[in-house]
Amino acid sequence: MLSTHPSLQNTGYRYLPKITSLELPPSPNQELMPLTAKVNSEDKLEIGGCELGLLVEQFGSPLYILDEFTLRTACRQYRDSFATYYSGESLVIYASKAWSCLAVCSIIDSEGLGFDVVSGGELYTTLQAGVSSDKIYFHGNNKSAAELKYALDVGCTIMVDNWLELKTLAAMSAEAEKAVKIMLRLTPGIECHTHEYIRTGHLDSKFGFDPQQIDAVFTFIAKQTKLNCIGLHAHIGSQIFERQPHQDLAGVLAEWYKKAREYKLPVETLNVGGGLGIRYTESDDPPSISEWVKAVSKAIESACTRQQLPLPKLIAEPGRSLIGSACVTAYTVGSSKEIPEVRTYVAVDGGMSDNPRPITYQSVYRSVIANRMSAPLTENVTVAGKHCESGDVLIKDASLPVAQTGDILVVMGTGAYNYSMASNYNRIGRPAAIIVNQGETNLIIERETYQNLVERDRLPERLVRETSL
Known part of the structure; x- marks a missing residue:
């Protein structure tokens, strides 16, 4: 049972989950x-059985803190909901652009989900985490020839986005005499109410x-002997609350699915993308x-019934709604x-270097002072970053207690598109990033050092100056 507090409505406690039973x-x-x-x-905030102030003492700040229970719960709710509500075969695949690292990939893989990757680097990370290639779907609007060859070699499904990719893959697969599974990404022409950059x-x-x-x-693909078009994909955006789109x-x-069957393509999968939003603010x-x-x-x-089509394998690609709410970022004031x-x-x-979303998307967040959770919220302040930019503001109107130097300020909902x-x-x-679970803490990404910042720099010899003592 999670703790409550008599002044729940007037302090940072109002941000705590309304849970009666785990x-x-x-x-x-x-x-x-x-x-x-x-x-x-x-009166201090704990997540995963770990006190955040002690975590900052041990690992420093800023610090990404990922709650394993919350992440696993989201995975299971997606997986089990499709099993409950969809009559055909289904697969949930994680949109790993939200946060791709070995630990995150390993946890999500262990919950039976697949993966959506959008670069050679994300593909490599997912494979290094032990994910089977048959559970990986490679997206992107401008994959390089090297990335396409990598995907072809490892045997993942490639989401073909345009004519260049389609023709390149046709040539590559024919030359290698190797069949490749592809899905086609099509633009559905559906508007939704979200930020223009994520529509x-x-x-x-x-x-x-x-x-x-x-x-x-479809005519082109039907003539290719090595392109196995198994499905169709469309995605309408991100951070969406509406159901109608x-x-x-x-x-x-369903209309495209029917047309594909008319061309005798072996389409059996429909991918509806992701896009379900999360709660960043009370409203x-x-x-x-x-x-x-x-x-x-x-x-x-319903759409397949109207078109008299067999139920396809249904794929969804949540990212933010899987991991966004599972993580917070702890800072020192x-x-x-x-x-x-x-x-x-x-x-x-x-x-802005650890959370560029406010300056990029005008994203809004909420925060608490983790070491004084019941202190009255008497101040309306602007939480600013330390970077040399006037626009480096994390939260414009934050309701907080009077902040003191050394306080631990926690920003919520930072699991997606922050790291x-x-x-x-x-x-x-x-x-650094850590994962917490039942009082146990594990480092999953090391903090970058000054040495890390220059280790890939190269100084030409002609620029090296001798130092005279």
Whole structure:
């Protein structure tokens, strides 16, 4: 049973998961905190049975803290919901661009999920984690010839995005005399309400074949002896709360599925992409994982029934909704600056290099002071990073207690697109990442050192100056 507190509505406790039993956890994407978050008797935040202040003492800050229980719960809810609501075969594959590292891949693989990779590096990482190639689907709108050959060699399924890839693969597979499994990414022309940078389904998108090209594409593939087109794919965007766009997508996919069968292509799989959003703020209200899966499953079943088609193998590609809410980032508070009648800045020891989403997407987050969880929220401050950019702001309007130097400030919902988009801007090393579970802590990514920052630099001899003593 997770702890509660009498002043729940007025303090940081309002961010804790509403859990009554760990046997029946809520949908992780609907929670601001990881499912194991609790406040201990010393008024300090714990996740996975580990006190965050002690974790910072041991591993430093900024620090990504991943809760294994929350991640596994999300995996199981996706997997089990498809088994419950979809009458045919299904597979959930993790969109590893959200966060690709050996430990994350290993955990998700152990839960029976497959993987969506979008680069040679993500493919390599997934394979190094022990994932079987037949569970890997290689995406991307501009895969290099080397990446295509790598994918062909290891035997994963390749999501073909455009004519260049299609013709390159046809030539490669014919030359190697090796069949390759492909799926076609098509642009469905469906709009959804999300940030313009993460909408991918509308016609004005860099991803996928235009629907008007379908006949030409199917005709070309039908003539290739080594291209085994097993399925069709479409994706409409990310951080989506609406159900209707996904239901509309089912109808479009079913029409393409029917046409593919008319060309005698061995299409048996439909991939609806991912895109389910998570709760970053109190006002966010995404569907639960099971609600989303039910809506998608029933939409595909209905669309196939209308078209008199057999049920395909159904694939979904969640990323953010699997891992986003499972991780928090812990910072140490440094300086503050009060500008009377304007704002107060509270600076932390990280910022845009470990979380570029606010400056890139205007993303909004919530935070707490982890070492004083019941302190009254009396301040409305701007949480600023340490980088030499005026736009390096993590949270513009954060409700916090009066922040003190040395406080541990925790930003929630940082599992997706935080480490994976992190940089060395200002020559700042990327943070360490740890995983917590039932009081046990394991380092999964080492903190970058100053030496790491220069180890790939090369100084030409003509620029080396002799130092005179």
